[in-house]
Amino acid sequence: MTGFFLKNANVINVKTCTVEENKLLYIVDGRFAETSSPIGADEPVIDCEGKFVSPGIIDAHVHLVWDGTSPDPMTDTLADGDFVCFAKGCSNANKSLKAGVTLVRDVGSCNDTAIPLAASINRGYIQGSRVIPCGGAIQGSYGHCPMIGTICDTKGELIKKIKQLKGAFIAHRIAPPHWIKIMASGGAAGLEDLGPCMYSVEELEAIACEAHRLNIKVAAHALSYDAISKCVYAGIDTIEHGAELDEELLLHMKAHGQTWVPTVAVYKVLSESRGVVADIIVDKSEGVTKKQRAIFKKAMEIGTQIMMGSDAGSANFGPHPSGLMEMCVMEDYGMPKAEVLRCSTYESARILGVDKTLGSIEVAKVADFVILAANPLEKGAKAYIEDLCAVYKLGELVK
Template identity: 40%
Template sequence: MIQLSEDRLSVTGRPREYIIKNAALLDIVQGAVIRGGAVRIQDDSIVELFTGPEIPAGVESFDAAGMYMMPGLIDLHVHLVWDGSADPLYTMAKEGNYLAFARGIMNARRSLAQGVTTVRDVGSVDDVAVDIARVFEVGMILGPTVVGAGRIIQPTGGHVPALGYIADSREELIKAVRYMKMRGAGVIKVASTGGAYGPEEIGPSVYSEADLAVIVAEAHHLGLKVASHSLGRVGIENAVRAGVDTIEHGADISSGILQAMHEKNTYFVPTLAVYKKLSESSGQIPEQYVDKAKTVAGWHRETFRKAMDIGVPIALGTDAGSPNFGPQPSVLLEMCTMGQYGMKPADILRAATHTAAAALGRSQVLGAIEAGKKADILLLKENPLEDIRSINSICQVIKSGVML
């Protein structure tokens, strides 16, 4: 587990234009190392790359000799308001919404300190993740980019109703999407099945394909992508056929639906580690939840392998903050689990940067060290293309051009 360096949250600052030189630049797309790389940063963006010895004179520089440079990490599935205890819902209810908001700020900044420069929060009480996103966006506090869904659209009796916007009829579904858009959500989250941590069944699809298509059509009309909590096979099928943009968890996916995801460019955000952890939590959480998690973890290995073989776009998400999952962030644990399930380091890094940015619809500004992209940069002591655990060797985090 990564150890938090508290001093990384203080801003050392740099001039608004500077060069990082002599770094080993990681080409995430190609999975290669470019030695002696340099980037010029102006304000919050990368404006120029250099791969030779010549760099502009008269610009202040930071010497990154002996360091590896890569884009900041992106976690597409977090719950910033949760504490990762055995019962984060109890903690949230006991503390109330104001402390949930404060906890979310704290968890976001902890994530940034450990190299996670963008998170997508896919479920929060009273939509507070939308407000957290705004706090960072307007510059009140330095933090990661947060794409907040607010509450999860779900039917009566759905998954984690404490985080839910309950909508049963098609009129209510349309209203729910429109409300979340008005509230400031950056993505729409819907639950198409039950979950492992909760009394409901995993398997049934709680919304029909037609209901999910209503949500997708309205969200896309309003310029928002749709993420679907989907564990059981029928709910996943309905969600993919309805046109959702990302399948969250996706434990039991048939080969035919995986092929459809590949053809439709539907992103798979598997969150492997959280279910593995829950399945090993006997005596710490209710046994019926452990049993359900064991079922999910068993499905996950095979589904993940088939998804890689078929070429489904896979993006990293952790479910950080979830029950018995420990303190945030959880990115390194998820990366290591992806490796244990057969993914190579270069593909893991793409899932956590380039592919995740594409899943957000932000590949033009995130996910790679390229001119025109946001200056969200990590400098590492060791090469994560050789060992993914080298993500833990952070020397410097840069967020929007600001050195932490």
């Protein structure tokens, strides 16, 4: 066994949002281990005096094949092709990891590119954040961002695609949990109408039923009330964006264990991007931002599950990672800094289904963590931006 110690560590307990002061941590074979024995004379020791040790950040909504610097990533995807997009994904996963974002859920990629990308990272061919890949986003013919999706217009096509994705996860040795993504409405960053739900209630129920039968969870891009309500009542697991959520839907989601991934930062940026992106995108984003700010407070009051996701890679959003920006905007919208951190670590791990191995600093869990020069429970997301000292993945120093 190969191991090392962290001494005098102020450990961030993201379950209780407290600091456990002057702890001794032992990392062996990539996991946190018991520290009952004294430190041996020849064992490596890192002194964390005055520093804070936190689990890595989890971003539950990214697009690794987009780099976030383009005003039109959709056109770029078509021009670049799958190989260049795969290379972009490698670069963006690496940038994310070095910034302390140790796990992402990729919710849309051209020709399911995120699946072999995740496999390549898992096998050590590429250094990058861990990736939970959804493959291409399933959508109808008139849908949102078809270049990072798969067109399915009938119940039969939907069920076939879900089975194909399950097969791809197995073929690429992607361990559970498995997730897929559907586009249930139009998007702000596109020319299409936001309003009508892309799929009928019967089709959405078929998606949820088939996916859950195969032990797959479902994320739904949904901005309009029509799309959100149909997805919520059909049993979809996470609602992405959710601009027109209301109190009744939030209460239903709380009662049924469903989760909202707000992605508030991207719409704020798009609403301020007039002259860079198309006016119709700015106009729609302004409306989304206004609605999200109001319903975000209501969701906190009700106690609906919220998971941090940034939509990293989107038009004019800036280079990966964007999760730390998302955390800052969540703080601006009224969520306490400690709760934002919990939603971006342990809660995300629990909702995604990886909390047995990731998301908090505990014995037997994987040693994906960061060392900070400031307390993130007090300073918030800015501690990860301004005070990042080191990043570790599987107990190995990344930065």
